Structures are given as structure tokens and as C-alpha cells.
Amino acid sequence: MARRLGIRVMLPDGRVLGGTDQQTPLMRLNRPEALYRRFGAFGPIGFGESYQAGEWDADDLAALLTTVAGHLRSIAPKPVLWLTRFQARGRRSLxxxxxxxxxxxxxxxxxxxxxxxxxxxxxxxxxxxxxxxxxxxxxxxxxxxxxxxxxxxxxxxxxxxxxxxxxxxxxxxxxxxxxxxxxxxxxxxxxxxxxxxxxxxxxxxxxxxxxxxxxxxxxxxxxxxxxxxxxxxxxxxxxxxxxxxxxxxxxxxxxxxxxxxxxxxxxxxxxxxxxxxxxxxxxxxxxxxxxxxxxxxxxxxxxxxxxxxxxxxxxxxxxxxxxxxxxxxxxxxxxxxxxxxxxxxxxxxxxxxxxxxxxxxxxxxxxxxxxxxxxxxxxxxxxxxxxx
CATH class of the missing domain: 3.40.50.150 (Vaccinia Virus protein VP39)
Structure with missing residues (x-):
């Protein structure tokens, strides 16, 4: 998935997924299980909250997000897009x-x-x-x-x-x-x-x-x-x-x-x-x-x-x-x-x-x-x- 999103992902043990090109934006997972739980429960909101909590980081956050944004529409399957909309729908407080x-x-x-x-x-x-x-x-x-x-x-x-x-x-x-x-x-x-x-x-x-x-x-x-x-x-x-x-x-x-x-x-x-x-x-x-x-x-x-x-x-x-x-x-x-x-x-x-x-x-x-x-x-x- 990292390669399809155009980024590299570094795991806590130092392994890097998604290629070796040093120009490719790097996402550092500090507490991956916590990130997975938040994203699974709350979708994109959980992804952001995970960053707020320091569970992942990036050397150049804007470049990372720009790259992901450029790839996401073309690769995300419709059921996933539907699911993220469903997870958040109705949560806007009156x-x-x-x-x-x-x-x-x-x-x-x-x-x-x-x-x-x-x-x-x-x-x-x-x-x-x-x-x-x-x-x-x-x-x-x-x-x-x-x-x-x-x-x-x-x-x-x-x-x-x-x-x-x-x-x-x-x-x-x-x-x-x-x-x-x-x-x-x-x-x-x-x-x-x-x-x-x-x-x-x-x-x-x-x-x-x-x-x-x-x-x-x-x-x-x-x-x-x-x-x-x-x-x-x-x-x-x-x-x-x-x-x-x-x-x-x-x-x-x-x-x-x-x-x-x-x-x-x-x-x-x-x-x-x-x-x-x-x-x-x-x-x-x-x-x-x-x-x-x-x-x-x-x-x-x-x-x-x-x-x-x-x-x-x-x-x-x-x-x-x-x-x-x-x-x-x-x-x-x-x-x-x-x-x-x-x-x-x-x-x-x-x-x-x-x-x-x-x-x-x-x-x-x-x-x-x-x-x-x-x-x-x-x-x-x-x-x-x-x-x-």
C-alpha cells in the first residue's frame, strides 16, 4: 500500500516499506498498533488524531500528505470510500x-x-x-x-x-x-x-x-x-x-x-x-x-x-x-x-x-x-x- 500511495513507511524496528528512493516522502510509525486502532475505529479523523498523539510522524508532513492526496482518489476502492463516509456520517453535532x-x-x-x-x-x-x-x-x-x-x-x-x-x-x-x-x-x-x-x-x-x-x-x-x-x-x-x-x-x-x-x-x-x-x-x-x-x-x-x-x-x-x-x-x-x-x-x-x-x-x-x-x-x- 505504501508504494501505491507514493510514500515510504518506516516501522519502529527501522525497516522501510515502499522502496528505497530517498526523495520519496517518509512516514515514521512510532506506535503502529495505536494508529491502526484509531484509523479502524474513526477513519480519517482517527488518522489525524493519531498524528496529534505522536503515534506517527513525517520528516516533511506537507510533502507526505500532498503525495498521498495525489494518489488516493485513483487507488481507493469505492467500498473503502463509502466506509469512511459512513463512519463519520451523522457525527456533526447539532x-x-x-x-x-x-x-x-x-x-x-x-x-x-x-x-x-x-x-x-x-x-x-x-x-x-x-x-x-x-x-x-x-x-x-x-x-x-x-x-x-x-x-x-x-x-x-x-x-x-x-x-x-x-x-x-x-x-x-x-x-x-x-x-x-x-x-x-x-x-x-x-x-x-x-x-x-x-x-x-x-x-x-x-x-x-x-x-x-x-x-x-x-x-x-x-x-x-x-x-x-x-x-x-x-x-x-x-x-x-x-x-x-x-x-x-x-x-x-x-x-x-x-x-x-x-x-x-x-x-x-x-x-x-x-x-x-x-x-x-x-x-x-x-x-x-x-x-x-x-x-x-x-x-x-x-x-x-x-x-x-x-x-x-x-x-x-x-x-x-x-x-x-x-x-x-x-x-x-x-x-x-x-x-x-x-x-x-x-x-x-x-x-x-x-x-x-x-x-x-x-x-x-x-x-x-x-x-x-x-x-x-x-x-x-x-x-x-x-x-x-
Missing amino acids: ETRNTPWAAARNVRHHYDLPEELFALFLDETMTYSAAIFPTDAAGRPQADEAQLPAAQRHKIDRLLDLAGVGPGIQLLEIGTGWGALAVAAARRGAHVHTVTLSVNQCRAARMRAAEAGVADRVRVELCDYRDIRPHRAGGYDAIVSAEMLEGVGGEFWPDYFTALDRLLAPGGRAAIQTITMRHDDMLATRAKDTWIHRYIFPGGLIPSVSAIEAACRRHTRLRVHRVGSYGSHYAATLRLWRERFDRHADDVAALGLDRAFQRTWHLYLAYSEAGFAAGHLDVEHLLLDRAS
């Missing part, structure tokens, strides 16, 4: 559904960790979404750590340009982050209303706007997207939302897009950046309790473009235009975040976050990077408008 009362708790599970943690692996812009880097002649992103702040600002400018944000524009941002996009829009002369459910991010974004001298043009509100009320009749000239849709939850996508339609002024434009997956993969995972859902992002679901188009067509007047896809750029962004996170392991520990937390987040970053590198995930810029 408490993690992104109802209005639960959404804030789900957001805070992730985003109200110490801000210092995010500052250790994000760049100076504190932007927690895919950057867009310069590319070579073949279209490959040319990414290094020094370029990351500029690549994040370039992404923000693309979204603002797509939404038509300029002087005097009334802009709504759904999902504040730490305020980089709101500040950039205000510097263009826009009046920004930005909403978040994270207490920490709300406080940080207000401070950032004040430090940038644009607090008079940026209103940061702790608010659910379903409860947004425009501060002027007619709605907003533009709406921007960067990687917030994934956290909404599939059953609430109609609510999300209905809110956009309700809040957007006639002739207005909405620019959305969202992670996407293939439609069949989305259908297979929407009822599953995945490892990411359980430990990192409760309540969310990555959409397909088809699902977005269907939700807009059925519930709104909005049209969806695909503007660009940047999956390879997200793989590069995640690689830089992972490298910075690992380099600051001592600083993470100093925040009171133990070794189990560090292994969990190392797996989260490597797992996400592998999804984009193997092509299972993408990230899209979408323009939403209405027919005139």
Missing part, C-alpha cells in the same frame, strides 16, 4: 450548526485564540487568507517570505478593484479579519462598515483603523451577517468578503447570499474570495464530521462553484462571474505560514499552547497546503452583480 446563536461560538473557537499566535506565522498585514504572488512564465507563483506582505496587499487591491471601491463608496465587508482590507479601502476614500463575530478581531481592527488615521471612515461592528442593517437607505455600493463563506455552513448559504442581495444597492458589486472544492467532493463531505471540522473550523463547509451558483440562482437576483482561481497561490501561502509557525515553536509554547496544540496546528497547515498542492482544493475570486 451544536456546531451555524445558527445565529452558535455561529459566534464557532468563530471564537478559532479566531479568539491569542492574537500573538497569529502574529507569529502571519505577515505584518495580519491577513489570514490566500495571497496572490507574482508568477513565472509558466504561471507558477514565485513566493518567498519577504514577498508575502506585498502579495497580501496585491490580493486586497484585486478584491477592492473587482468591487469598484474608490472615493465616496459605501463599502460593506463581511468578515473583518484584523482590519487590513478595511484600512486599505478607507485609504482609497471609501466609507467602510465591517462586521465580525470575533471579539479579538473586532478590538484589533478598531485599533488598526485608529493607528492608520482612518477611524472616521471605518466602522467595525460585532455582528452576524444576518443582522446587518445598512446605515443609509438603498444599501451598500460594494460588498467584499474574503474567505468567510467557508465558515457559513452549507444549510445557511441561502441566508448568506440573500443577505448580500438585500444589502447591495442597485448597480452595486460584491467581490468574494472563497476556497472551493469539486462538487462531488462537497456532496460527499457535507454531512461528515471531518478532522478539520472537529479540531479547527467547527460549523463550516467548503463550497463548490456550482453550489454557489445554485444558491444565488434559487434565492437571489445575483449573477455569479468567475474572475480568477489561485489554488497554487494558496499552497504557497500556506507553506510560508507553516514554515513560520514551525520556526516559532518556542514562542508558541511561551503563549501557553502545549505540544499537542502545536502538532494539531502543524497538521492543519500541512493538510491544507496539501489539499491545494494536489488540486483537491482551489480558491476563487467571484464577482456578484445583478442584471441591469
